[in-house]
Amino acid sequence: DAKTTQPNSMESNEEEPVHLPCNHSTISGTDYIHWYRQLPSQGPEYVIHGLTSNVNNRMASLAIAEDRKSSTLILHRATLRDAAVYYCIPRNRDDKIIFGKGTRLHILP
Amino acid sequence: NAGVTQTPKFQVLKTGQSMTLQCAQDMNHEYMSWYRQDPGMGLRLIHYSVGAGITDQGEVPNGYNVSRSTTEDFPLRLLSAAPSQTSVYFCASSYSGLAGIPTGELFFGEGSRLTVL
Numbered sequence: 001d002a003k004t005t006q007p008n009s010m011e012s013n014e015e016e017p018v019h020l021p022c023n024h025s026t027i028s029g030t031d032y033i034h035w036y037r038q039l040p041s042q043g044p045e046y047v048i049h050g051l052t053s054n055v056n057n058r059m060a061s062l063a064i065a066e067d068r069k070s071s072t073l074i075l076h077r078a079t080l081r082d083a084a085v086y087y088c089i090p091r092n093r094d095d096k097i098i099f100g101k102g103t104r105l106h107i108l109p
Numbered sequence: 110n111a112g113v114t115q116t117p118k119f120q121v122l123k124t125g126q127s128m129t130l131q132c133a134q135d136m137n138h139e140y141m142s143w144y145r146q147d148p149g150m151g152l153r154l155i156h157y158s159v160g161a162g163i164t165d166q167g168e169v170p171n172g173y174n175v176s177r178s179t180t181e182d183f184p185l186r187l188l189s190a191a192p193s194q195t196s197v198y199f200c201a202s203s204y205s206g207l208a209g210i211p212t213g214e215l216f217f218g219e220g221s222r223l224t225v226l
Contacts, residue, residue: 032212043199044152046214087151095140095159095205096167097215099152 004088009104012078020073020103022088027068031090035062035073036099039084044099047073049091083107111135115200115218122190122225130185130221132200140205140213141183142167143175145196146220152199158183159205190225197222 005023012018024033034049048055048062050071055062061074075082087102116131134141142157144167154167158177172194174186183202187194198221203213 034214036215038152043217043220044201044215045217049212049214085151095142095157096154096165097142097157097201098154098168099144101151 004090004100006086006088006100006103008101009106011106011108012075013108014080015077018075018078018082018105020075020086020088020105021070022072023070024088024090025069027090028092029068031092033062033064033068033071034089034091034097035060036087036089037082037084038087038102039081044087047086078105078107080107080109113200113202113216113218115198115221117221118219119222120224122187122223124191124225126190128187128190130187130198130200130223132183132185132202132218133181134183134200134202134216135181136202136204136216137180138202138204138213138216139180141177141200141202142215143173143183143185144199144201145169145194146199147196155185155198187223190223192225195223195225 035047036044038044050062063072085102085104087099113134139160143155144152146152153169156175158164161180164175200218201215203215
């Protein structure tokens with residue numbers, strides 16, 4: 001299973017962009033990179049995923065390094081509601097989806 | 110839209126009792142899984158299933174049994190509850206995609222809070 005490294009915590013000001021990094025240097029060529037977040041007292045929710053190209057959706061953007069050893073989740077304009085734990089997860093064919101410790105994002109008003 | 114439904118939402122057990130946490134999904138998802146989350150910690154995978162009749166162990170399978178007789182249901186059984194199993198349990202499902210390509214997003218239930226005294 002590919003291992004991931006994420007900062008334990010990050011802070012950002014409200015209404016500013018946030019860049020959440022993830023290192024997954026042991027990722028295999030067929031692993032998709034998924035991001036989830038968990039708001040306080042809730043279950044995790046899907047944010048975005050990608051394979052090689054950068055991806056955008058209504059929640060966020062995902063920038064994947066050319067060598068695929070790292071990726072960055074970009075929240076374009078953070079709100080207080082974005083305060084959560086963000087998980088970066090390589091997902092492979094055997095479907096054993098392992099959540100690491102994630103990054104706790106604090107948003108300052 | 111029911112999505113992933115977990116029951117019960119809350120349960121208190123005494124040490125040594127057994128119980129089953131129910132999980133059902135109505136999205137025809139092939140993949141289903143169970144996680145536990147202890148206070149202030151991340152999610153840990155207990156068991157998972159890539160389709161009816163197929164189950165496999167996750168990171169922390171000891172003390173738990175699962176079965177997958179239908180696509181819709183994936184119950185988690187605690188055989189003899191211990192205080193160390195006090196946790197919030199989440200069930201999740203996804204569409205694994207054609208040929209097992211892991212593109213599907215995981216949908217989570219609301220969680221089942223279990224306390225073992």
